[in-house]
Amino acid sequence: MAHHIAVIAGDGIGTEVMPEGIRALEAAARRFNIDLEFTTFEFGSCDYYLEHGKMLPDDWFEQLKDFDALFYGAVGWPDKVPDHISLWGSLLQFRRRFDQYINLRPCKLMPGIKSPLAGREPGDIDFYVVRENTEGEYSSIGGKMFEGTEREIVIQETVMSRTGVDRVLKYAFDLAQTRPRKKLTSATKSNGISITMPYWDERVADMARQYPDIAVDKFHIDILTANFVLHPDWFDVVVGSNLFGDILSDLGPACTGTIGIAPSANINPEGHFPSLFEPVHGSAPDIAGKGIANPIGQIWSGAMMLEHLGYKEAADAMVAAIEAVLGEGDSQVLTRDVGGQGTTERLGKAIAEHL
Amino acid sequence: MAHHIAVIAGDGIGTEVMPEGIRALEAAARRFNIDLEFTTFEFGSCDYYLEHGKMLPDDWFEQLKDFDALFYGAVGWPDKVPDHISLWGSLLQFRRRFDQYINLRPCKLMPGIKSPLAGREPGDIDFYVVRENTEGEYSSIGGKMFEGTEREIVIQETVMSRTGVDRVLKYAFDLAQTRPRKKLTSATKSNGISITMPYWDERVADMARQYPDIAVDKFHIDILTANFVLHPDWFDVVVGSNLFGDILSDLGPACTGTIGIAPSANINPEGHFPSLFEPVHGSAPDIAGKGIANPIGQIWSGAMMLEHLGYKEAADAMVAAIEAVLGEGDSQVLTRDVGGQGTTERLGKAIAEHL
Ligand SMILES: CC(C)[C@H](C(=O)O)[C@@H](O)C(=O)O
Numbered sequence: 001m002a003h004h005i006a007v008i009a010g011d012g013i014g015t016e017v018m019p020e021g022i023r024a025l026e027a028a029a030r031r032f033n034i035d036l037e038f039t040t041f042e043f044g045s046c047d048y049y050l051e052h053g054k055m056l057p058d059d060w061f062e063q064l065k066d067f068d069a070l071f072y073g074a075v076g077w078p079d080k081v082p083d084h085i086s087l088w089g090s091l092l093q094f095r096r097r098f099d100q101y102i103n104l105r106p107c108k109l110m111p112g113i114k115s116p117l118a119g120r121e122p123g124d125i126d127f128y129v130v131r132e133n134t135e136g137e138y139s140s141i142g143g144k145m146f147e148g149t150e151r152e153i154v155i156q157e158t159v160m161s162r163t164g165v166d167r168v169l170k171y172a173f174d175l176a177q178t179r180p181r182k183k184l185t186s187a188t189k190s191n192g193i194s195i196t197m198p199y200w201d202e203r204v205a206d207m208a209r210q211y212p213d214i215a216v217d218k219f220h221i222d223i224l225t226a227n228f229v230l231h232p233d234w235f236d237v238v239v240g241s242n243l244f245g246d247i248l249s250d251l252g253p254a255c256t257g258t259i260g261i262a263p264s265a266n267i268n269p270e271g272h273f274p275s276l277f278e279p280v281h282g283s284a285p286d287i288a289g290k291g292i293a294n295p296i297g298q299i300w301s302g303a304m305m306l307e308h309l310g311y312k313e314a315a316d317a318m319v320a321a322i323e324a325v326l327g328e329g330d331s332q333v334l335t336r337d338v339g340g341q342g343t344t345e346r347l348g349k350a351i352a353e354h355l
Numbered sequence: 356m357a358h359h360i361a362v363i364a365g366d367g368i369g370t371e372v373m374p375e376g377i378r379a380l381e382a383a384a385r386r387f388n389i390d391l392e393f394t395t396f397e398f399g400s401c402d403y404y405l406e407h408g409k410m411l412p413d414d415w416f417e418q419l420k421d422f423d424a425l426f427y428g429a430v431g432w433p434d435k436v437p438d439h440i441s442l443w444g445s446l447l448q449f450r451r452r453f454d455q456y457i458n459l460r461p462c463k464l465m466p467g468i469k470s471p472l473a474g475r476e477p478g479d480i481d482f483y484v485v486r487e488n489t490e491g492e493y494s495s496i497g498g499k500m501f502e503g504t505e506r507e508i509v510i511q512e513t514v515m516s517r518t519g520v521d522r523v524l525k526y527a528f529d530l531a532q533t534r535p536r537k538k539l540t541s542a543t544k545s546n547g548i549s550i551t552m553p554y555w556d557e558r559v560a561d562m563a564r565q566y567p568d569i570a571v572d573k574f575h576i577d578i579l580t581a582n583f584v585l586h587p588d589w590f591d592v593v594v595g596s597n598l599f600g601d602i603l604s605d606l607g608p609a610c611t612g613t614i615g616i617a618p619s620a621n622i623n624p625e626g627h628f629p630s631l632f633e634p635v636h637g638s639a640p641d642i643a644g645k646g647i648a649n650p651i652g653q654i655w656s657g658a659m660m661l662e663h664l665g666y667k668e669a670a671d672a673m674v675a676a677i678e679a680v681l682g683e684g685d686s687q688v689l690t691r692d693v694g695g696q697g698t699t700e701r702l703g704k705a706i707a708e709h710l
């Protein structure tokens with residue numbers, strides 16, 4: 001049975017790392033006898049916007065909804081299109097309309113990668129951030145009043161629903177149950193944000209009663225970011241609202257030195273709609289066009305996609321190939337960000353060969 | 356002329372570090388011939404709440420408004436009173452009613468303190484976080500609907516006013532102008548939070564035009580937290596909304612290893628109301644009552660208070676005394692959190708003696 005993958009490379013280095021993501025996936029597919037069919041789309045980039053005045057065609061939902069997964073590069077190029085237009089016009093549409101309510105990001109110290117934290121070794125840091133991905137602080141309700149005057153105010157609403165909160169918590173608790181340490185940390189700010197965040201805490205406490213075997217703790221987001229730096233070994237599964245999860249899933253990879261190579265999955269767990277897999281890094285206009293971007297984030301995202309499609313063994317093999325090439329530490333192969341002088345293609349090929 | 360200081364020790368280790376804060380201030384006052392008069396208040400603690408059913412007496416505003424400054428310990432004891440009640444009933448009231456719209460926190464790598472970041476030395480990290488302290492994400496507008504049903508939703512509004520945003524930006528730009536590097540970084544999230552944050556960016560751009568000598572950049576909060584860890588040397592003055600400033604002003608001190616000793620000032624720059632000075636650390640119920648809390652945060656906050664009252668030289672002497680005692684590294688004197696076995700009192704006395 002063929003799996004149909006929609007490919008959207010997007011902007012900047014997205015277009016450079018995407019071919020390497022596909023190369024690695026094709027290598028894994030050959031080895032594990034998986035039938036992947038890729039279909040490339042041009043929309044969802046700022047260049048498309050400049051030509052068409054919108055990020056996506058009107059029928060994008062129809063065009064994409066029957067794919068088994070979306071494989072995404074990176075979107076955004078602020079000099080061409082303001083970020084809130086390019087992102088709300090593409091990535092954030094997919095997350096919402098395809099109800100990808102889980103954003104999942106591993107934070108793992110990999111061999112050969114230097115953590116910016118003193119004295120941390122591979123094995124010391126290995127946790128997941130589970131982020132609510134469709135509501136919360138990323139609402140589109142609100143507006144401006146008294147515009148252009150001294151009395152000008154803007155208001156934006158944070159909206160949390162029981163459905164929205166409970167389903168991400170359930171996913172996070174279920175994930176914690178598959179892990180040896182069975183630990184879940186909730187990100188809150190109920191001491192300062194006095195309506196939505198105490199509600200979040202309530203729902204966590206309620207869900208925890210159904211998972212008596214999971215050790216649950218919570219931290220306010222301010223001290224939680226501090227603890228990512230001071231005690232990254234404390235964490236196993238960390239769950240947060242849309243905004244808090246966003247922050248933690250950049251900070252976590254930064255602490256493991258993997259911000260340039262970390263993957264992310266935007267998941268609709270029920271499979272009613274395609275899930276979307278993308279590297280954490282953005283389109284990086286500053287290094288775009290030079291062929292020096294690190295393709296590992298794209299490849300690792302491909303591994304998460306295979307796992308989602310049911311090929312755990314193939315996914316593990318892809319991650320093992322990444323670890324092997326990083327562990328070899330060949331500076332001709334590795335890209336600049338991880339201490340080498342290699343190109344995007346060279347590193348991508350090395351990983352594909354390992355497969 | 357006497358300066359009248361209202362003292363509120365609050366909860367937990369707040370009551371243990373406060374005497375050392377006062378001891379150091381009295382030493383500085385003697386040396387620099389400053390007349391400080393301290394008046395102690397029992398309210399603003401969870402024990403007060405348990406007795407009176409509220410954190411503050413009804414006339415707290417009248418009782419405190421004519422003081423020259425408030426010297427605050429730490430508030431909160433979740434086992435006695437939920438945080439959102441204790442905090443909204445005390446600290447957050449002061450910040451709002453006394454219009455302390457600036458929250459200022461230095462992030463400085465001090466001698467003798469080990470940064471959790473690899474290879475960072477004193478001198479490498481030295482910046483300020485300027486936080487908006489009265490509006491933004493810490494609003495009290497919102498509520499719950501369909502309570503107790505599957506359709507339950509909660510809503511909370513973020514409110515930014517032109518007045519509120521512009522005045523904190525102005526303070527931050529003015530501060531940047533006093534610094535050798537003249538650099539200002541704005542914390543935003545305009546790619547995801549699509550109404551308030553683009554407005555914040557607009558106001559920053561507008562203000563920047565009035566300060567052509569300041570180098571301005573901005574980062575989305577997710578990558579900004581990552582950059583605190585990866586490139587703390589990039590920053591000089593960082594300005595953020597109430598929530599973003601809150602996060603950054605815990606993360607910054609964590610990166611300098613000073614989360615337990617960092618100070619903070621809640622300032623009403625016009626002096627219409629008293630400003631409030633408090634350590635960044637909380638009431639730390641887990642170590643309360645043992646006499647091992649580090650009093651430096653309280654003492655350093657005292658230094659910020661003296662600077663605010665116009666005694667820059669005395670403030671610098673207090674910080675120098677802290678640096679000297681930390682630099683000596685006497686494990687009999689230093690408290691546990693900074694690698695010694697000393698008591699709160701011992702460390703407090705050592706700093707006071709240096710003065
Ligand atoms: C205790 C809490 C309400 C407070 C805040 O979030 O403002 C604290 O974290 C701070 O930074 O002073």
Ligand SMILES: CC(C)[C@H](C(=O)O)[C@@H](O)C(=O)O
Binds near residue numbers: 246546
């Ligand atoms: C680009 C931006 C809108 C997005 C987000 O905040 O969700 C990104 O930071 C991410 O984490 O995928």
